[in-house]
Amino acid sequence: DSGVTQTPKHLITATGQRVTLRCSPRSGDLSxxxxxxxxxxxxxxxxxxxxxEERAKGNILERFSAQQFPDLHSxxxxxxxxxxxxxxxxxxxSVVGQGAGVGYTFGSGTRLTVV
Amino acid sequence: xxxxxxxxxxxxxxxxDNSIINCAYSNSAxxxxxxxxxxxxxxxxxxxxxxxxxxxxxxxxxxxxLNKTVKHLSLQIAATQPGDSAVYFCADxxxxxSQGNLIFGKGTKLSVKP
Numbered sequence: 001d002s003g004v005t006q007t008p009k010h011l012i013t014a015t016g017q018r019v020t021l022r023c024s025p026r027s028g029d030l031s032x033x034x035x036x037x038x039x040x041x042x043x044x045x046x047x048x049x050x051x052x053e054e055r056a057k058g059n060i061l062e063r064f065s066a067q068q069f070p071d072l073h074s075x076x077x078x079x080x081x082x083x084x085x086x087x088x089x090x091x092x093x094s095v096v097g098q099g100a101g102v103g104y105t106f107g108s109g110t111r112l113t114v115v
Numbered sequence: 116x117x118x119x120x121x122x123x124x125x126x127x128x129x130x131x132d133n134s135i136i137n138c139a140y141s142n143s144a145x146x147x148x149x150x151x152x153x154x155x156x157x158x159x160x161x162x163x164x165x166x167x168x169x170x171x172x173x174x175x176x177x178x179x180x181l182n183k184t185v186k187h188l189s190l191q192i193a194a195t196q197p198g199d200s201a202v203y204f205c206a207d208x209x210x211x212x213s214q215g216n217l218i219f220g221k222g223t224k225l226s227v228k229p
Binding site: 033048109 | 149156157158159160161204206216217218219220221222
């Protein structure tokens with residue numbers, strides 16, 4: 001157990017729908033990162049939050065959004081889902097918001113299937 | 116944009132042999148590099164890291180080599196075991212930058228034959 005908890009583990013939904021993925025960071029970690037892993041794109045950085053504030057954005061679609069709550073858990077919202085959004089979504093956490101270094105820990109991911 | 120890629124998508128080795136997995140990066144500002152192991156159904160797991168002021172770093176059965184001149188790093192696994200079978204990713208980061216996100220390569224699948 002890495003200490004980073006992601007729920008749900010699996011999610012199947014229809015095109016056009018909206019889903020919310022949840023991440024609880026490792027105790028003491030202030031920063032949360034979201035990554036998408038698809039077969040043809042590998043692991044792609046989506047967005048980072050540090051202590052409740054957005055810190056960096058990567059290749060995140062406008063249909064996707066995220067937030068980090070006062071208790072430091074984070075949610076990734078995916079809307080108007082398309083077949084191509086099917087992927088593994090990973091959350092990682094670290095103590096600091098920059099130069100994360102070795103203290104970067106990944107959760108086990110949420111497998112999203114859009115049908 | 117930044118691009119971190121792997122030379123070989125698959126690697127098959129005999130149990131007990133040494134494995135070498137290669138990776139190229141393109142961002143000259145990257146100063147921190149990490150190798151991750153990902154087993155089926157799990158998230159990436161940290162293996163070893165190296166900073167740009169080093170050429171080599173050793174861990175338990177693993178060694179990472181960094182060649183900044185040609186922007187290349189490699190992961191060497193000694194006496195490869197069946198439990199080493201997984202997908203291996205390199206990732207780079209601008210450690211001194213304002214962001215902590217990692218840029219990943221596409222991964223190399225390592226298969227260990229008994």
